Amino acid sequence: MATHEQAAPADSPRPAIAVSGDGDRLALAGVLDIGTLGEARKALKKTQGSLDIGGLERLDTPGALFLCNLRDKGVKLTAVRAEHQSLLDLICGLELKPLPKVEQVSRWRQIVVDLGKGAHDARHDVLDIIAFLGRAASWTVSALLHPSCMRPAAISRHVEETGVHALPIIGTMAVMIAVVIGYQGVAQLRPYGGEDFTINLVAVSMLREMAVLITAIMVAGRSGSAYTAEIGVMRTREEVDALNVMGIEPMQVLVVPRVIALVITLPLLTFFADMMGLLGGAGIALGLLDVSPLQYVARVRQAVDLSDLFVGLFKAPVFAFIIAIISCMHGLRVKGSAESVGRETTRAVVKSIFLVIVLDAFFSILFEKLDV
Amino acid sequence: MNARARTQDDSILSARDIVNRFGKQVVHDKLSLDITRGEIIGIAGGSGSGKSVLLKTLIGLREPDAGEVLLNGKAVASIGASERASLIGVLFQQGALFSSLSVAQNIMLPMREHTALPVEEQEQIAAMKLALAGLPADTGIKPPSALSGGMVKRAAFARALALDPKILFLDEPTSDLDAIAAGGIDALILQLNKSLGVTVVIVTHDLTTLFTVCGRIAVMVDRKVTVDTPDMLMKSDHPWIREFFHGPRAEGAMQARKTSHGI
Numbered sequence: 323m324a325t326h327e328q329a330a331p332a333d334s335p336r337p338a339i340a341v342s343g344d345g346d347r348l349a350l351a352g353v354l355d356i357g358t359l360g361e362a363r364k365a366l367k368k369t370q371g372s373l374d375i376g377g378l379e380r381l382d383t384p385g386a387l388f389l390c391n392l393r394d395k396g397v398k399l400t401a402v403r404a405e406h407q408s409l410l411d412l413i414c415g416l417e418l419k420p421l422p423k424v425e426q427v428s429r430w431r432q433i434v435v436d437l438g439k440g441a442h443d444a445r446h447d448v449l450d451i452i453a454f455l456g457r458a459a460s461w462t463v464s465a466l467l468h469p470s471c472m473r474p475a476a477i478s479r480h481v482e483e484t485g486v487h488a489l490p491i492i493g494t495m496a497v498m499i500a501v502v503i504g505y506q507g508v509a510q511l512r513p514y515g516g517e518d519f520t521i522n523l524v525a526v527s528m529l530r531e532m533a534v535l536i537t538a539i540m541v542a543g544r545s546g547s548a549y550t551a552e553i554g555v556m557r558t559r560e561e562v563d564a565l566n567v568m569g570i571e572p573m574q575v576l577v578v579p580r581v582i583a584l585v586i587t588l589p590l591l592t593f594f595a596d597m598m599g600l601l602g603g604a605g606i607a608l609g610l611l612d613v614s615p616l617q618y619v620a621r622v623r624q625a626v627d628l629s630d631l632f633v634g635l636f637k638a639p640v641f642a643f644i645i646a647i648i649s650c651m652h653g654l655r656v657k658g659s660a661e662s663v664g665r666e667t668t669r670a671v672v673k674s675i676f677l678v679i680v681l682d683a684f685f686s687i688l689f690e691k692l693d694v
Numbered sequence: 695m696n697a698r699a700r701t702q703d704d705s706i707l708s709a710r711d712i713v714n715r716f717g718k719q720v721v722h723d724k725l726s727l728d729i730t731r732g733e734i735i736g737i738a739g740g741s742g743s744g745k746s747v748l749l750k751t752l753i754g755l756r757e758p759d760a761g762e763v764l765l766n767g768k769a770v771a772s773i774g775a776s777e778r779a780s781l782i783g784v785l786f787q788q789g790a791l792f793s794s795l796s797v798a799q800n801i802m803l804p805m806r807e808h809t810a811l812p813v814e815e816q817e818q819i820a821a822m823k824l825a826l827a828g829l830p831a832d833t834g835i836k837p838p839s840a841l842s843g844g845m846v847k848r849a850a851f852a853r854a855l856a857l858d859p860k861i862l863f864l865d866e867p868t869s870d871l872d873a874i875a876a877g878g879i880d881a882l883i884l885q886l887n888k889s890l891g892v893t894v895v896i897v898t899h900d901l902t903t904l905f906t907v908c909g910r911i912a913v914m915v916d917r918k919v920t921v922d923t924p925d926m927l928m929k930s931d932h933p934w935i936r937e938f939f940h941g942p943r944a945e946g947a948m949q950a951r952k953t954s955h956g957i
Contacts, residue, residue, distance in 0.1 A: 355858065356780075356805070356809050356811070356819075356857060356858060357780075357809060359809075359811060359815070360810060360811060363815075382858035382890075383819075383822065383823070383826065383855070383858055383890065384819045384822070384858070387818065387819060387822050405891070408888070408889050409889055409890065411889075412826075412885075412889040412890075413822065413826075416822060416825040416826060417825060418821060418822060418825055418831075419821065419830075419831040420817070420818070420821060420831065421798050421817050421820065421821050421831055421832075421834040421835060422831065422832050422834070422835055424835055658793075658839045659793035659794075659837075659838075659839050660793055661793050661794050
């Protein structure tokens with residue numbers, strides 16, 4: 323005698339399944355569906371002989387599949403209701419094959435495979451970047467030589483989105499960075515009585531390095547990702563293919579305006595960040611050093627010369643070019659799915675910030691050697 | 695299934711005095727619709743007539759500005775997530791298969807969330823649903839991006855059936871499909887309705903599907919619905935309905951109906 327009944331949960335009364343009878347003759351009553359399947363399987367583990375399912379009130383496809391499997395094992399189903407018979411016929415009639423297994427690779431082997439794939443991809447990546455850089459540069463130059471091919475509307479839209487809309491965040495960040503450098507400077511220089519030199523520290527480091535670097539990183543995260551996602555979604559919706567078919571070079575309409583727009587805006591944003599950084603420095607000077615704004619201006623003019631400003635501003639268009647190229651390249655690499663857009667956007671941002679910092683280090687060495 | 699027979703005339707889903715508006719534009723004005731248990735009903739209408747909005751309202755994704763939707767006698771918005779998943783299956787127009795999961799994982803997802811079955815059993819059920827939707831088992835390990843348009847629809851069908859819903863909503867199940875694939879989907883709908891007893895609501899403007907599959911058609915006109923059998927709608931005086939059912943494209947579909955119904 324194997325009776326199995328489960329108390330219904332309080333919140334949603336669940337219909338239950340009951341097995342009765344003994345030995346070779348069992349009967350199933352109640353509801354056999356995906357919710358009660360586990361119980362039924364437990365109760366009928368060692369069933370042989372016949373199973374009366376006339377008492378079943380409801381049967382769904384997983385339940386039918388279970389009964390079909392029982393029948394295949396030699397259990398005889400008796401007293402089948404007409405409506406259940408058609409469902410059983412349908413499910414038992416299906417040609418069922420198990421899902422093929424995905425091939426599992428051992429963890430150690432996987433590491434080696436990943437390493438090899440990574441190296442292979444890295445090599446292709448470098449070649450791709452160089453090729454894309456060349457193509458984009460040539461299209462940009464040809465657009466500059468033939469101004470009629472330029473798309474002023476697109477360029478100005480991108481200038482607005484990447485430049486004007488970024489002003490508040492870039493300004494705030496520049497002030498904050500100046501405050502950070504200022505506080506550190508005062509704390510480190512005070513023991514030597516040189517805290518006044520904090521002004522020099524803030525002014526020079528903002529103009530030469532910090533302003534352009536944080537602006538470039540911010541723009542890579544903000545506008546570079548937007549470039550990749552915009553172009554990527556256009557690719558998933560076959561808009562890029564549509565351009566190709568219409569005989570319009572995607573490079574010319576998608577990449578060149580974005581590159582030009584960013585090359586215009588990043589130096590301007592950097593200059594804005596320079597000024598906001600100096601403003602933050604003025605705040606530090608007034609608050610921590612009791613230096614009045616007028617004195618501060620005089621000190622800054624002593625501390626920096628124009629070359630400091632130009633060193634910073636010179637780097638901006640180079641960074642802009644790199645960010646725009648990398649972002650557009652990854653946008654055009656998107657294939658098919660939404661997942662791919664996300665992956666390429668991540669790669670674009672990581673790669674452009676990485677390259678910006680590498681190039682910045684390179685520029686630092688260069689300017690040191692050139693004694694600028 | 696006894697229960698189904700007993701309540702044959704009950705409506706599984708009823709929408710009462712639904713009002714939907716976007717700003718000043720009224721899409722549905724006191725629309726009422728009753729869907730009978732076990733039937734196949736088509737929802738037809740011109741572009742912009744509010745078919746998709748009605749579908750969203752019926753499955754509880756959009757709260758109407760006025761009126762209520764009752765599913766199995768309960769307000770659809772008040773039904774818990776797990777119960778709703780076992781009542782409603784939806785085939786979205788683009789399939790909406792999760793691109794980060796394989797087809798089989800897509801089908802197993804609702805089972806994993808709402809049942810306590812072991813994985814092997816889920817896999818077995820997923821393979822059965824695939825076969826039910828007419829797909830070979832090796833489709834299961836493919837990512838959705840590797841499927842053709844017709845296979846995407848069938849895979850989405852299999853996922854919509856994952857928890858054996860009582861009511862199945864199909865949003866444009868045959869759009870973007872060639873005639874053979876569309877015919878296959880039509881046959882699949884009929885077969886599932888017959889053998890599983892599932893109620894089917896089809897939003898479509900594919901006249902062939904409307905004529906060959908649907909027992910009743912709800913036509914969306916003048917911000918309301920007119921529900922009737924295809925034959926009665928053919929005789930309607932309403933100008934839009936006349937044009938819809940008597941246009942040049944309707945003739946071929948009518949022919950298909952005659953063939954399939956043996957009239």
